[in-house]
Amino acid sequence: MLPFEMTSPLAHRDPKNGRVHLLEDHLTDAGEIAAAFGRKFHSEDWARCAARWHDLGKYRPAFQQMIMAAGGENAHIKDDDAATRVDHSSVGAVFAQGKLGSKGIPIALGIAGHHCGLQNLSYWKGERHPRTTELLKEVRIDQVPPRISSVPELSAPPFLSSTVGITAGDRGFSKRRFEFWTRMLFSALVDADFLDTESFYDESRARLRGGFPSVDVLARRLRTHLDEVTAGAAPGPVNELRRQVLQNCREAASRQPGVFSLTVPTGGGKTYASLAFALEHAQANGLDRVIVVAPYLTIIDQTVASYHRALDGHAQDADELVLIEHHSSIDPEKENHKNRLAAENWDATLIVATAVQFFESLFARRPSQCRKLHNLARSVIVIDETQTLPTDFLAPILEILDGLAEYYGSSIVLSTATQPVLKARTAPDGRRISGFRDIVEIAGTPEEIRASFNCLRRVRPQRTAAKDWDEIAALVAAEPRALAITHRRDDARVLAERVQVLKPGEPLFHLSALMCPRHRQERITAVKVELKAQNKPVRVVSTQLVEAGVDFDFPVVFRAMAGLDSLIQSAGRCNREGRLQEGRLVIFNAPTPPPVGALRTAAHETDSMFAANPDMDLFDPEIYGDFDKRLGRVQDKHGVQNLREQFEFESVSEKVKLINSDWQAAVIVPWGPPENRKESLDLLAQADKVDNPAFLRLLARKVQGYSVSIPRRQVDGWLKTGVLYSAGGLFLALTPAYRHLYTDEFGLLAGKETPAADPAALIG
Secondary structure, eight states: OOSSOOOOOOOEEEHHHHHTEEEEEEHHHHHHHHHHHHHTTOHHHHHHHHHHTTGGGGGGGHHHHHHSOOTTTTTTTTTOOOTTSOOOOOHHHHHHHHGGGGGGHHHHHHTTTTTTTBBBBHHIIIIIHHGGGGGGGGSSGGSSSSHHHOOOOOOOHHHHHHHHOOOTTEEEEHHHHHHHHHHHHHHHHHHHHHHHHHHOOOHHHHSSSSOOOHHHHHHHHHHHHHHHHHHHSSSHHHEEEEEHHHHHHHHHTTTTTTTTEEOOOOSSOOHHHHHHHHHHHHHHOOOEEEEEEEHHHHHHHHHHHHHHHHHTTSSSSSOOOEEEESSSOOOOOOHHHHHHHHHTTTSSEEEEEHHHHHHHHHTTSHHHHTTTHHHHHHHHOOOESSGOOGGGHHHHHHHHHHHHHHHSSSSSEEEESOOOOOOOEEEETTEEEOOSOEEEEEEHHHHHHHHHHHOOOOEEEEEEESSSSSHHHHHHTTEEEEEEESSHHHHHHHHHHHHHHHSSTTTTTEOOOOHHHHHHHHHHHHHHHHHTTTOOOOOEEGGGGGGGSSOOOOOEEEEEEHHHHHHHHHHHBBBBTSSSEEEEEEEOOOOSOOOTTHHHHHHHHHHEEEEEEOTTTTTTTTHHHHHHHHHHHOOOOTOOOHHTTBBHHHHHHOOOOSSSSSSSSEESOOOOOTTTTHHHHHHHHHEEEEEOOHHHHHHHHHHHEEEEEEEEHHHHHHHTTTTTEEEEEEEEEEEEGGGGGEETTTOOOOOOSSSOOOOOHHOO
């Protein structure tokens, strides 16, 4: 016997104050929220049904007994674990499939996974559905309010039967299109469920959502700022080019949504021109938001700083948040609560995110990762540095991006100085290479683009015969101001040490991923300060991490032979502001080859092109297009498309990892700001003392800025020999006797399998 009438079943109960959330209210309200989300992609009724049915299992007497006994926001989660929870998700899923048959599978899978995540269709069909079918009998459907249990006539969105974009012979395309639509429905469901639940448990938190400046407001502010900058710019060819690129982007903004390219040489004003197009294009077409995707944190830092300069100055409220950042390395101390909330579902006008965050979300299964997906509909998505798109997953990525433009009302902007060939085409051997159906260039006509690259031709490439590190070091040391870029972290250290021997006492900076992010950023800032001092020697030896997003300006750049895109990006760090009549890009053949895989292939193809044409123009966009075609970038190396056709959501999410953590692990190193170089150690000390999961998640974000990734085999060896220890069972860190392995000059000295301990630390 229940202690209340079954006419008023509960969705949630707050044990702190006894407040209750009626189940009928929750399902009704969540249904309307989800319907509003689904309306953007012609799926309003489908999303409403998913949300109204998702908690039908809470009408089970067993669940009502449990919620009265337990209560709390998380009393009902993990419901696929029969040993600890009363399963409520399966009931709505069984109901949906029973009423709708096979066409109800997208709703069924979404409901079944609204806490545990989207599962493989094979698991649902072969195990979970048969196991949970009987649970529906515990619910008296005739006692469920009709507005909840009614089954409307559902017609699939017209785009699911469209023949647009289908390549002859591609029998799986329609299935993959259906698979992504299932993800979008799931996103609408889980976000609606979360938001309605939040409004019950924490109204103050719910009130913090939204309230960002509109597209119209941001577009006006950016136009005002850029008009002021343009009016005050000194006359000259570079500023005239930037003005023309910006004008062309503004004129193109009135076009209908689609796929666009923005091909602009380094220094041509791409950052602001792309944002101007995106905001004014969203304004012209009634789109909801702009999402800017960048591959590296260095680019994000610069981009965000540029956006704030343009958009904050004209804000009436000094505390107004004009954009949100979404990436793992955002400083928790600087991130406010509003940014954290909006990053959950991208309910903001302007979002800046990493490529890892964006692209992995397209294939994710967890509700927390998928909440944002429905907000990709009717958005402008700017892909910065397009040439860095992950080759292994490029075929499924391009298909989804093209689908967002064709079926979900979004626009895609491919922004880079080195534009890859991403339009669908037929290879010389007759193979069909997938890609975008159409791409519209917005930087100008082909003639204008060629002219822009000629205008900003500030660098003269040259080859050198130097092949060993001593010869290369001598060349670098002979230049008072020079940047040298190597393939490998070990190479950067070797070259830096040899240059330092030749020029003792003169400033030399080393940069590599063996330095933690906070350390690298500190060094990059120091280099910029040194470069401002005229006639002062400054030399930097770095890995390719400086090739994009680091606005160094050196008269000479040395670069190990690499792919054409890397050479062009390296040239962007040379004579960047055009203060010299001509800078020099010196290309050398390193004693060690690039890492196996895409980097080595790209370097080989570039070397072959130079061999065939020694006077090849690196900065000719057509030559870059020829290079890109040689690479065969558009791949589905891990069979993701086949898994998508089978609706194997869990398997897909396991395959799509842009950063492969299987072969490397993060080590927390001893570092901190100048006033406290032991800050990371102070943070680690808390890991053993605090057991609170929320605190530990915050701690993990704080220490991420002090992490260095090294091969797992080395981690295993160092754990066995006592070089590393586990802090709180969560983090790997250097033991006190080996903290000397992290140095101010080079970061982590990771080359030795069995390093020697610090005698002083052992004595202490």
